[in-house]
Amino acid sequence: MKRMKTFMRQIIFVGSLVTGIFIIAVAAAIFIWQTTEEGRLPAKTAVVLHAINNDLVPLDTNITPPRIVTGGSSSGPSLLREEIYVPVQGEAQIPMRMYRPQGEGPYPIIMYYHGGAFMEGYGNVDTHDNIIRSIASRTNSIVLAPSYRLAPDYEYPVAVEDSYAALNWAYDHAESFNGDSNRLSVAGDSAGGNIAAVMALMSRDRDGPPIQAQALLYPLTTFLDMTFESRETYDSGYFLLSRSVMYRARDVYTPNESMWSSPYTSPLNADELYDLPPALVITAEFDPLRDEGEAYAKRLADYENSVQTTRYRGVMHGFISFYEVMQSGRAGMQELSSFLNRANSGQLQLKEGYHLQVRQPPQGMNRVREQTEAFAIAAYLLGRSSTDLFSE
Known part of the structure; x- marks a missing residue:
């Protein structure tokens, strides 16, 4: 009996020692991941970037901490999902995903243009489904997300013409899906933010559907060789977008240099930007596209358009896609939905002049929660990596 007690104490001691070593290893790993040449990252940003950049999770997979940490999440209102096809130029059709509330409506319509560098393999409606669905739920709106055709098979202007055809289709057929054509907005992220901005320009220039608002999430706004500090500092690709991808996108989407100066590829360089819908422009601190997004917001304000501009500190390109796990992503999604x-x-209050609001990383108890969740995710990732190693 005495031997058994001694043996059990030894097992508990060894278990405690292993646990302690693992906790130290997790903390050390997070510290290393936070340290970059561009500066020290918040813990959650560092963990998410490490997971993606090391292929520990696919880019389009939600990285979530254990439910014991987050307390789970409540589901929003029930939505209907439909996959439809809309006609575009050249007697072709493109697929378009629709999320809409159950009921008679009529409901506001939001056209959402997904990011992905205009190229096949970098993003599609599926990789952005969580954003599309969440916007529909949070705004009680019909969200339509067209799968515009991509490079290298389709060069400019196919993507924007597809997107504009989808916009016109939504406006003309709104009544058939309980939509309100008088409440029509455009939104998009990254390359999709570029397209959303272009839709506002095209609709103005072509006397197209009246757009009540445009929401641009970390948009690419110019294909021209302009000097921006953020392009120089965050171009390695570690922050989810690299200079090489940007150049490849330009080469295959706009292969002729004459295309780069078009307002429908580079809205930042448009000759004039009068009479455009009120805009929300959201940028991220660690993003090569940060400065050009803010430069576009400033030009919109210079042309007497109403603009709400927010830079989120401590986060990277595409951070709102991770709203389920990053508090800054949730804040960005809340600002977009609001x-x-x-x-x-x-009730959109029109703003005069250019004002850049800088949103700080989570502070106080929110920071403690963020660090706790970062530790939980890091422990999961390291534990899974160890399991995979020993199973080989």
Whole structure:
């Protein structure tokens, strides 16, 4: 009996020692991941970037901490999902995903253009489904996300013409899906942010559908060789977008240099930007596209358009895609939804002049929660990596 007690104490001691070593290893790993040439990252940003850049999770997979940490999440209102096809130029059709509330409506319509560098294999409606669905739920709106055709098979202007055809289709057929054509907004992220901005320009220039608001998430706004500090500092690709991808996108989407100066590829360089819908422009600190997004917001304001501009510190390109796990992503999604809700209800306060709001990383108890979740995710990733190693 005495031997058994001694043996059990030894097992507990060894277990505690292993646990302690593992905790130290996790903490050390997070510290290393936070340290970059561009500066020290918040813990959650560092963990998410490490997971993606080391292929520990696919880019389009939600990285979530254990439910014991987050407490789970409540589901939003029930939505109907449909896959439809809309006609575009050249007697072709493209697929378009629709999320809409159950009921008679009529509901506001939001056209969402997904990011992905305009190229096949870098992003599609599926990789952005969580954003599309969440916007529909949070704004009680119909969200339509067209799968515009991509390079290298389709060069400019196919993507924007597809997108504009989808916009016109939504406006013309709104009644058939309980939509309100008088409450029509455009939104998009990265390359999709570029397209959303271009839709506002095209609709103005072509006397197209009246757009009540445009929401641009870390948009690419110019294909021209302009000097931006953020392009120089964050071009390695570690922050989810590299200079090489940007150049490849330009080479295959706009292969002729004459295309680069078009307002429908480079809205930042448009001759004039008068009479455009109120805009929300969200940028990220660690993003090569940060400065050009803010430069576009400033030009919109210079042309007397109403602009709400927010830079989120401590996060990378595409951070709102991770709203389920990053508090800054949730804040960005909330700001986006609030902007669209105000536009839908006619309560959007018009702003004069250019004002850049800088949103700090989570502080106080929110920071503690963020660090706790970062530790939980890092422990999961390291534990899984160890399991995979021993199973080989």
